[in-house]
Amino acid sequence: MSRRRGHDEGGAHGGSWKIALADLMTVLMVFFLVMWLISVVDPVERQAFINSIVGEPPIGAEIQDEKLLPPQTELIQLDLKPPASQAEIEEAMKEVDPKDIKIEETPEFTKITLRSDSFFESGRATISDKTRENLEILGETLKGRQQPITVTGYTDSVPINNFQFPSNWELSAARAAMVARVFIDMGMNKKVLTIEGKGDNEEVASNATAYGRSLNRRVIILVDKRPESAIELN
Numbered sequence: 001m002s003r004r005r006g007h008d009e010g011g012a013h014g015g016s017w018k019i020a021l022a023d024l025m026t027v028l029m030v031f032f033l034v035m036w037l038i039s040v041v042d043p044v045e046r047q048a049f050i051n052s053i054v055g056e057p058p059i060g061a062e063i064q065d066e067k068l069l070p071p072q073t074e075l076i077q078l079d080l081k082p083p084a085s086q087a088e089i090e091e092a093m094k095e096v097d098p099k100d101i102k103i104e105e106t107p108e109f110t111k112i113t114l115r116s117d118s119f120f121e122s123g124r125a126t127i128s129d130k131t132r133e134n135l136e137i138l139g140e141t142l143k144g145r146q147q148p149i150t151v152t153g154y155t156d157s158v159p160i161n162n163f164q165f166p167s168n169w170e171l172s173a174a175r176a177a178m179v180a181r182v183f184i185d186m187g188m189n190k191k192v193l194t195i196e197g198k199g200d201n202e203e204v205a206s207n208a209t210a211y212g213r214s215l216n217r218r219v220i221i222l223v224d225k226r227p228e229s230a231i232e233l234n
Contacts, residue, residue, distance in 0.1 A: 089141060093134060101113065109222055135183070142188060
């Protein structure tokens with residue numbers, strides 16, 4: 001005598017293929033959806049769709065959480081130094097004879113006056129090894145800052161006319177350029193440097209005496225301390 005199988009046993013076994021078919025259809029649907037997105041959807045919209053699925057914030061949305069970084073973060077130049085103080089400059093030039101240099105400070109500028117007779121050969125723009133060493137120390141002190149620096153050369157009123165320097169104007173400019181060149185060699189950013197040659201203009205003493213002429217032969221390094229004059233360095 002045959003025994004009939006229970007209704008529950010046959011039903012459970014006969015319905016498993018439906019579940020497998022449903023899983024297969026879901027996978028195929030997702031596959032074709034992804035293929036369609038890749039082929040027709042704009043890349044920005046596609047990324048937004050993906051972000052919405054994985055829970056990322058939309059592109060361009062503001063991030064409210066303070067723990068998260070904004071999309072664009074400004075780079076801070078940590079290696080920049082604050083404006084040079086008079087004390088720092090005096091320390092850098094401490095080996096220079098006080099009679100050959102004058103350092104003055106105002107709220108806007110630090111003015112360094114070098115007597116040309118002690119720093120340059122007569123009628124030339126060349127410097128001694130000792131002078132270069134002193135200027136290198138000053139350049140090391142001033143570099144890495146956003147302060148504009150103007151180097152200006154001056155002469156006395158005695159005319160000069162040789163193969164290298166047709167006039168006092170060229171000589172004064174060459175001396176200013178020599179100082180700037182030493183600073184650049186020490187790593188100073190050339191963006192902050194300006195050189196000027198003013199010849200025998202703007203005398204500070206009478207050219208009628210030898211002493212007065214010696215005071216007029218000078219190079220002035222003007223360091224700008226004003227915050228609004230700071231130069232952006234790369």
